[in-house]
Amino acid sequence: MGNSMKLIDERNADILIYINGELLPRNEAKISVFDSAVQGGDAVWEGLRVYNGRIAALNDHLQRLQNSAKALMFKDVPSIKRS
Incomplete structure (x- = not known):
């Protein structure tokens, strides 16, 4: 990756992500690699x-x-x- 590519847009630093019925801060929002959304793309x-x-x-x-x-x-x- 070159320096011109940003991984995180600072405007989204405080977003909440809804996972399995819960709103989580982005740094706590995680799903298993075995989740069907990852395995089969159903999201x-x-x-x-x-x-x-x-x-x-x-x-x-x-x-x-x-x-x-x-x-x-x-x-x-x-x-x-x-x-």
């Missing part, structure tokens, strides 16, 4: 943008995540609820 994700402290198009993102998880026949797909 879904959405990248979210925040503008002025608000997530842009949150409902659209959540709906896509839910639809993708159902299409892959994931078990226990959370429903989209607003409190």
